[in-house]
Amino acid sequence: MDNFLTLQGKRALITGGTQGAGAATVALFRELGAQVLTTARSQPKGLRQAEFVAADLTTPEGCEAVAAAIHDRLGGVDIMVHMLGGSSAPGGGFAALGEAEWQAELNLNLMPAVRLDRALLPGMVAQGSGVVVHVTSIQRELPLPEATTGYAAAKAALSVYSKSLSKEVAPEGVRVVRVSPGWIATDASIRLAERLAAEAGTDLEGGKRMIMQSLGGIPLGRPSTPDEVANLIAFLSSDRAGSITGTEYVIDGGTVPTA
Template sequence: MTWFLTLAGKRALITGGTQGAGAATVALFRDLGARVLTTARKAADLPDDLFVAADLTTLAGCDSVAAAVRDRMGGVDIIVHMLGGSSAPGGGFAALGEAEWEAELDLNLRPALRLDRALVPGMVAQGSGVVVHVTSIQALLPLPEATTAYASAKAALSVYSKSLSKEVAPRGVRVVRVAPGWIETEASVRLAERVAADAGTDLDGGRRIIMDSLGGIPLGRPSRPAEVASLIAFLASDRAASITGTEYVIDGGTVPTA
């Protein structure tokens, strides 16, 4: 029997789907036959029926996306929470005031809570569905100088995801987590270029500095957006029908294991 992966006939919402691993996931889902609605704050070069501009750090933005899912697709079979990132300053915990903490929670935790609250009941009602929460290895390996708030928000997302999975699995809805390490997106390349310039080295040297700050990547390189997308697509597919409540790390071996 030929082994193949398909998402044909599936209705999917992928947040943060216009750049990096999010854009790669949108493209792969569409190639595999899914109908995909994606989101970002700014307008994208996508047909109107496939994109909604919304600020998911706000309740109103989440409500508008949930309404678009219902109006344009009549519901959803797969939700992939790709949205995330950090704008917090360096300087450790003392540099994080109320505004910085709120910004990290509003970007990395609350959109998933709000969209799940709006859309997962529909999955439960239809007796099927998959929710993928994209967390981060920072929940296990936070960098105290720079990622305390981001890592804390992602850790909270992971615990919430596990709890949700236990609640809805008996009713046909699977909930899984994907925890990337460093992904070589356009933004991360720009970061490596800045690090390289500051250190007086080339792009490869900048990459090495970043990898060393993470404790090393045994594979010797960051993950690629398409690789992250492939893992998400498999977990969202019927090929993974008995997988729920677990977290899959894709980090080139960054997180030490026994």
């Protein structure tokens, strides 16, 4: 274990921790000594029951079940990482988004963090310490109007909520930070690149270039890896980042064209 960074003895909740950057973050936190509980709708193979809670976090009841499990199994929490997110909205711009689509985007990308913070932050305040990481998205600044208006708006709301929360709880010893990824090379994004490549009659690298072009280009020339995102989250969650709060850290290979 790298002596520079440790999460030894920390109790952590990581939502959306069964695949992609979420799974990488769970693995790194455990490697660094944290006791981690993660969530999804159903339990994947390889995770012990003690490390997992099956819950639908898009509902108030699911968030209540996770909060209860944190109290029962860990006796509280020192770090919360809200990684759950995504979009199932159809393409077609604003006109394709009805009431159900808007509510689904908010229930997936904003409300789980709000509800779990409301349930578990009082414990952090009472102990005088804690870290909350809200994973937003560069699409709050660079929305794709054809397909991600609802997702981008929900992530923008999460970012503003996070900033407000940081100002409220920092005097109580609780840090709140945001991590804003661009394109991450997950299995799901590779499948998207493969589908785009097949539709365009090109290869996988061509499909990746299509995604990068849709984002306006990635100066680094590649997406971030799940491990790179996990590394940033682990640092911000650690005591090494003890005076960092209220800020947003972009990890996008240079996609966002302004500082």
